[in-house]
Amino acid sequence: MKGKRSLALLFPVALALCAFGPAPAPAAVEDPSIGVRIVSDFNADGSGKLSFEIELSQAFMALMKSFGGSDADYTCDTFYESSYDEWEMTEATRDGALVCTALTSFEDLDGYESLILGDFSEASFTRLEIKGGRFYYDLNPQIAGASAFGELEEGMGFDIEVLWILKMPGEVVDSNADEASGQTLTWNVLDMNSSTHIRAESKTGGGLDPTLTILAVLGLLCCCGLVVAIAGVVLFLVLRRKNNPAAAAS
Numbered sequence: 001m002k003g004k005r006s007l008a009l010l011f012p013v014a015l016a017l018c019a020f021g022p023a024p025a026p027a028a029v030e031d032p033s034i035g036v037r038i039v040s041d042f043n044a045d046g047s048g049k050l051s052f053e054i055e056l057s058q059a060f061m062a063l064m065k066s067f068g069g070s071d072a073d074y075t076c077d078t079f080y081e082s083s084y085d086e087w088e089m090t091e092a093t094r095d096g097a098l099v100c101t102a103l104t105s106f107e108d109l110d111g112y113e114s115l116i117l118g119d120f121s122e123a124s125f126t127r128l129e130i131k132g133g134r135f136y137y138d139l140n141p142q143i144a145g146a147s148a149f150g151e152l153e154e155g156m157g158f159d160i161e162v163l164w165i166l167k168m169p170g171e172v173v174d175s176n177a178d179e180a181s182g183q184t185l186t187w188n189v190l191d192m193n194s195s196t197h198i199r200a201e202s203k204t205g206g207g208l209d210p211t212l213t214i215l216a217v218l219g220l221l222c223c224c225g226l227v228v229a230i231a232g233v234v235l236f237l238v239l240r241r242k243n244n245p246a247a248a249a250s
Contacts, residue, residue: 032060032158038189040112041167044204046130048169050115051103054079058096060158076100126197130204135169137200143192162189170203 035055042048054076056064076091080102087102106112109128117123122142129136141164164187166177176199177185185200 031057032063033057034060034158034160036160036162036189037165038163039165039167040116042112042135042169044130044135044169046109046112046135047105047107048112048167049103049105050112051101053102054100055094056098056100061098063158133204134173135202135204137166137168137198139198140196141189141192141198142194143189143196144194160190163187164189164198166198166200168200168202170205173201173203175200 034057035053037051037053037055039051039053040048041050076089076098079100080089084102087104090101090103092099092101104115106115109130113125113128116125116139120141120143124140124142126138126140127136128138166185168183168185170183172180172183172185175185176197178188178191179186183202187198
């Protein structure tokens with residue numbers, strides 16, 4: 001059973017530190033930190049991409065290398081298990097941090113559900129469907145974030161951030177996200193407990209194309225203008241006929 005594998009990616013790092021005992025961090029402007037982001041990016045038809053991203057700050061990498069016997073150059077292969085071999089792996093640096101990303105795609109919501117439950121065996125979906133032009137997402141991930149990582153963060157002296165991110169397929173209608181930016185919703189996993197639900201609802205499209213909207217308005221205005229012009233011509237002819245008895249007699 002895979003279990004909570006994506007979050008467990010943090011623990012090989014922690015164990016590596018614990019193996020050598022406490023050691024002072026090298027002088028650095030920033031505090032050592034680990035960031036984990038679980039990103040679900042949905043299309044309007046239920047397909048999309050799922051990615052796990054681990055970011056180890058430059059100060060954290062320096063801290064790892066400061067321990068005796070830990071002189072290897074760390075790469076993303078150090079942190080991802082072999083069961084991610086079929087995923088697309090990328091390794092990059094961002095402001096001196098090592099960023100490791102594993103990405104896969106899914107064809108429909110059933111495929112997405114299989115991926116999530118494969119990595120979070122105790123999680124359960126209350127609702128995951130597209131119906132009536134709306135996308136519904138309601139997941140209980142069964143993660144006690146504070147108890148899982150709080151002591152680790154305090155004991156090892158570095159910062160941990162774990163985020164669950166949904167990129168919705170259209171305008172967000174409702175959610176209980178900690179942060180929202182357009183169609184992107186973010187939850188702080190460290191604030192979750194075993195009863196927490198990740199809930200969101202959105203439309204399945206981005207609305208009318210602005211260009212089409214402008215053309216439709218212009219077309220309506222042109223039609224209105226044409227009606228006004230025709231009405232003006234008719235009124236002119238009627239008034240002219242009334243003011244010209246000879247024309248009226250004929």
